[in-house]
Amino acid sequence: MKEKQDIEKLYAANKRKKTVSWIIVMILAILWLMVTFIPFLFMVLTGFKQKLETIMYGAFHLPEKLFLDNYIGVLTDINFWIYFKNSVVVLVLSLIILLFISACAAYPLSRFRFKLRQPIYLLIVAAMSVPIHVTMIPVFQMTIKMGLYDTIWALIPTAVAFSTPISVFILTGFMEGIPRELEEAADIDGCGRYMRFFKVILPLCTPGLSTLAIYNGVNIWNEFIFAFTLTQSNENRTLPLALWNYQGQYASNTAMIMACLTLSVLPMIILFIFMQDKLVKGMMAGAVKG
Amino acid sequence: MDMNKSLAGRRKRQIATCAFVFLLPVLVFMIAYLVWPIIATFVNSFYQWNGISADKKFIGFYNWNKLMHDVDFWRAFGNNIKVMVISLVVQMPVGILLATFLDAGGKKFDIFKSVWFLPMLMSAVAVGYLFRYALATNGGLISSISQLFGGGPVDLLGNQATALYAVIGVICWQFIPFYMVYYMAGYASISEDVYEAAIMDGATHSQYIFKIALPLLVPTIKSAIILSLIGSLKYFDLVYVMTGGGPGTSTELMATYMYKNSFVTFNMGYGSAIAGGMFILITLIAAIAMKILNGKETA
Numbered sequence: 001m002k003e004k005q006d007i008e009k010l011y012a013a014n015k016r017k018k019t020v021s022w023i024i025v026m027i028l029a030i031l032w033l034m035v036t037f038i039p040f041l042f043m044v045l046t047g048f049k050q051k052l053e054t055i056m057y058g059a060f061h062l063p064e065k066l067f068l069d070n071y072i073g074v075l076t077d078i079n080f081w082i083y084f085k086n087s088v089v090v091l092v093l094s095l096i097i098l099l100f101i102s103a104c105a106a107y108p109l110s111r112f113r114f115k116l117r118q119p120i121y122l123l124i125v126a127a128m129s130v131p132i133h134v135t136m137i138p139v140f141q142m143t144i145k146m147g148l149y150d151t152i153w154a155l156i157p158t159a160v161a162f163s164t165p166i167s168v169f170i171l172t173g174f175m176e177g178i179p180r181e182l183e184e185a186a187d188i189d190g191c192g193r194y195m196r197f198f199k200v201i202l203p204l205c206t207p208g209l210s211t212l213a214i215y216n217g218v219n220i221w222n223e224f225i226f227a228f229t230l231t232q233s234n235e236n237r238t239l240p241l242a243l244w245n246y247q248g249q250y251a252s253n254t255a256m257i258m259a260c261l262t263l264s265v266l267p268m269i270i271l272f273i274f275m276q277d278k279l280v281k282g283m284m285a286g287a288v289k290g
Numbered sequence: 291m292d293m294n295k296s297l298a299g300r301r302k303r304q305i306a307t308c309a310f311v312f313l314l315p316v317l318v319f320m321i322a323y324l325v326w327p328i329i330a331t332f333v334n335s336f337y338q339w340n341g342i343s344a345d346k347k348f349i350g351f352y353n354w355n356k357l358m359h360d361v362d363f364w365r366a367f368g369n370n371i372k373v374m375v376i377s378l379v380v381q382m383p384v385g386i387l388l389a390t391f392l393d394a395g396g397k398k399f400d401i402f403k404s405v406w407f408l409p410m411l412m413s414a415v416a417v418g419y420l421f422r423y424a425l426a427t428n429g430g431l432i433s434s435i436s437q438l439f440g441g442g443p444v445d446l447l448g449n450q451a452t453a454l455y456a457v458i459g460v461i462c463w464q465f466i467p468f469y470m471v472y473y474m475a476g477y478a479s480i481s482e483d484v485y486e487a488a489i490m491d492g493a494t495h496s497q498y499i500f501k502i503a504l505p506l507l508v509p510t511i512k513s514a515i516i517l518s519l520i521g522s523l524k525y526f527d528l529v530y531v532m533t534g535g536g537p538g539t540s541t542e543l544m545a546t547y548m549y550k551n552s553f554v555t556f557n558m559g560y561g562s563a564i565a566g567g568m569f570i571l572i573t574l575i576a577a578i579a580m581k582i583l584n585g586k587e588t589a
Contacts, residue, residue: 029391032384033405035463040400040408042431046423106318108309115306120313127324129576131524133545134569135327137334137341139560142322159321164316193308222413224527229553240415244531247419254423261416268411276404280471 047071047259051252053184073105074246080263082235083242086152089218090238094159097217099209102116102164106171107197111183121172127165132225154230155238159223163216174208175201216280239264314342328569334562341558353563363564366542367571373458374522380462381518382511385469390499392470393477410467414527421460422447422532443496447533448496450540457529457541464528465521469514476510477503512583519579544568 046072048063074080086136108114109121139158148154178201186200224240231237234245243260250256335353339346372467392403409417424431427445446456469516480503488498527546529535535542535550548568552561 025391029399029402030389032388033402034410036467037405038431039420039463042424043420100502101315101319104312108312112305112309114302114309117309120317122318123325124316124433127320128550129520129572130324130328131545131565131568131572132564133524133526133548134331136549136563137326137552137562138327138330139323141330141341142327157319158323161319164319165324168316193305194311197312218411222415223413224413224531240413243415243419247531254426254429257419257423261419265412266531269408272407272411276407280403280407 023275026127043258043265044262046255047262049255051255064155067255070256071263073256074263079234079245080242080260083239086237086274087221087239090152090155090159091217094156094163094220095213095217097156097204098160098163098167099213101160102167102212103170103202103205104197105164105168106175107201109168109172110175111201124165124168132162136225136229139226140229143198149230150232150236152231152236152238155223155227158226158230163219167212167216170212171205171208176207178204210278211282214279218279218282221268298512314375328455330548331562331565331569334559335476335566337559337562339559341561342556345583349559353560354567356560357563357567362539362542363544363547363567365539366544366547368539369454369524370525370543372454374519376455376458377461377518377522378515380465381469382514383434384462384466385514386473386504386507388466388470389473390503392474393503394495394499406470407467409464410471412464414464417464418458418528418531421456421463425456425460448537450537453533453537459505460532461522461525461528464530465518469518472514472517473507475511476507479510480501480506514575515583520572520576523575524568527543544571 045063048067049070050064050067053061053064105124109117109124143149143154182204183196183200186196191199222240223238227238227241228244231241235246242264243257246257246260336348336350337346338349338352388406392399392406394458395402412420423429425446427433427443427448430444432446433443436442446452484502488502489495493501522547525543526549527545529541530546531550533541535546539542544564545568548561548564551557551564
């Protein structure tokens with residue numbers, strides 16, 4: 001009888017301990033939720049404030065009234081749309097070139113045995129951790145020599161070149177997972193090595209390609225350093241530079257900058273809302289590169 | 291016999307040609323934008339050159355000698371090391387904790403996952419600007435919290451003693467979601483069967499995490515450490531827009547120092563030496579870290 005009571009006591013204590021640790025975990029989780037979310041809230045809300053409101057009443061004061069002028073100001077600024085258009089052009093063209101040539105390169109690396117396979121593969125793996133700064137001055141020189149300086153065309157080859165190593169690496173792994181029997185069947189049907197790539201391998205790679213499109217797309221959309229060094233005039237710059245220019249123009253107008261910031265993050269947030277799982281999966285694919 | 295050999299040889303040549311054709315575009319891009327520029331950077335580091343005029347003077351090891359004795363560069367390197375160490379100490383455990391929480395909670399914690407993921411959607415530039423204002427002395431978040439409790443405004447970014455730590459805090463804010471996702475992928479790769487078997491054998495969830503899951507995550511943790519090391523040493527965008535390396539040189543990093551020398555004061559010869567120095571230091575540290583991490587594995 002006593003034994004049973006003891007067990008019950010122990011069980012209750014255990015349960016209490018479990019509840020307490022559960023509460024602590026929840027508090028920490030919510031705390032981190034706030035740490036992540038409050039800066040976002042600050043950004044969106046400040047965008048609705050008037051010029052001096054934040055400075056006068058502090059960050060936690062709700063906007064006096066829903067002041068839309070900042071957002072309207074940014075959205076009706078022709079420059080903002082030029083930046084936006086440039087970002088879209090760079091993104092789309094870079095992605096098409098990048099994914100196609102990366103898939104091309106992954107095909108022989110995953111399928112053929114040839115002398116230079118190992119060295120080329122190692123070169124690609126090593127290239128993944130090269131710091132961009134070590135290439136910057138020569139790339140700058142080269143861009144000037146090619147007559148691409150201060151055009152959006154300067155940004156496409158850099159976007160492609162610096163995203164290829166990871167893309168080839170991931171696609172090579174992906175293609176190695178495609179069963180060879182499928183190709184052999186095509187071989188019997190008289191497809192050559194070149195046709196097999198287009199007819200068999202490439203269509204089967206669609207999941208890998210779409211993941212990579214998301215991962216690289218986010219990076220290209222957010223790219224700053226080359227856009228900053230290789231372009232100069234407003235009409236040839238991309239969205240991350242819009243912030244830079246607004247900052248120069250409205251340095252003391254926190255609300256205006258936050259409105260611009262919110263609008264430049266918005267496309268990503270919308271994408272996130274509609275395809276969260278795919279986006280997270282894309283980010284994970286990028287994360288395995290270590 | 292002979293014919294067989296030539297046939298095999300021809301097949302081999304055909305494969306090589308085909309491989310070459312498929313690899314060519316990527317190789318062209320990589321050689322033009324990665325391999326050649328690295329070589330050119332090292333060549334440029336032996337010249338005095340503003341990057342624009344044809345006036346390019348060979349000065350031997352002058353730039354490298356200057357770099358060795360450049361207090362500002364080594365201070366920037368020291369700052370990079372601080373970023374690296376604090377990033378490791380903060381981001382790795384928090385990343386693992388968050389991933390563990392989400393892995394244990396499953397679908398019902400999706401709201402946490404969504405919100406925690408948010409910082410990853412912003413570019414480094416956007417994060418830099420956001421916190422430049424969110425940490426401002428007047429009307430910033432920290433100042434407002436302090437004033438809420440009756441304190442005065444707080445100037446984190448304008449103070450030489452705190453600026454670097456404020457910046458590192460923001461870097462952690464931005465990258466913790468990345469490592470969270472990274473470890474989530476690690477957890478996801480542990481097969482469902484392992485978990486079920488553990489629970490069947492009477493393990494509690496915490497036993498499963500400490501005794502089974504974490505040991506299985508060790509390779510993931512190792513590669514995350516390498517990623518974080520390399521990332522911290524080449525950090526640029528966020529710091530450049532948030533503080534520009536200031537106040538003074540308190541938040542200067544190797545990359546911002548390189549950028550200023552090359553593209554602000556147009557001393558591209560010396561800028562190349564800094565970039566080359568960065569390259570060597572990063573490669574060295576990454577190699578040492580890999581050696582240590584993999585050495586432990588065999589022990």
